[in-house]
Amino acid sequence: MTVDRRVILxxxxxxxGKTTATKSLEDIGFRTIDNLPHELLPALVEKIAADPQRFARICLVLDARDGDPSKTIELVRTGTAAIGVSARIIYLDARDDVLIRRFSETRHRHPLGGAVDAPRSVADAIAAERMLLSATRES
Structure with missing residues (x-):
């Protein structure tokens, strides 16, 4: 029996909305991994190749906490292509006013909000994140 293998980045x-999307993907059978260090990607690709049934549907969640994810994306694309699996990118975006409202409602700090003793505004953090992810958004 052939296994339909999928990797979503x-x-x-x-x-x-990455958390909400992750929960939806889990509901339809994806195993989700949030912010796996890029050093562990080769081991993940080996696991996918060794046990295609168990690791048929994988979703890797990547964000800006560790910097520009474009290198990680390229590593995953190269590694999965080598085992005959394509990796699809889903990039989620929202208007700045929506993002600011969400951070205000949840009272969470933005991941790029700066040091606790020298925080930057949510609007500035969003602008920095947009700049950091610009290459990824275009891919």
Whole structure:
């Protein structure tokens, strides 16, 4: 029996809905991994190749906490292509006013909000994140 193997790379702005999308993907049978260090990607690709039934549907959630995720995306694309699996990117975005409202409602700090003793505004953090993720958004 052939297994329909899929790898989704879920990325985008903080507050744009990655957690909600992750929960929906889990509901339809995806195993989700949030912010796996890129050093562990080769081991993940090996696991996908070794046990295609168990790791048929994988979603990797990537964000800006560790910097620009474009290198990680390229590593995943190259690694999965080598085992005959394509990786699809889903980039989630939202208007700045929506993101600011969401951070205000949840009272969470933006991941790029700066040091606790020298915080930057949510609007400035969103602008920095947009700039950091611009190459990823275009891919």
């Amino acid at each position: 879920l990325t985008g702005l903080s507050g744009a």
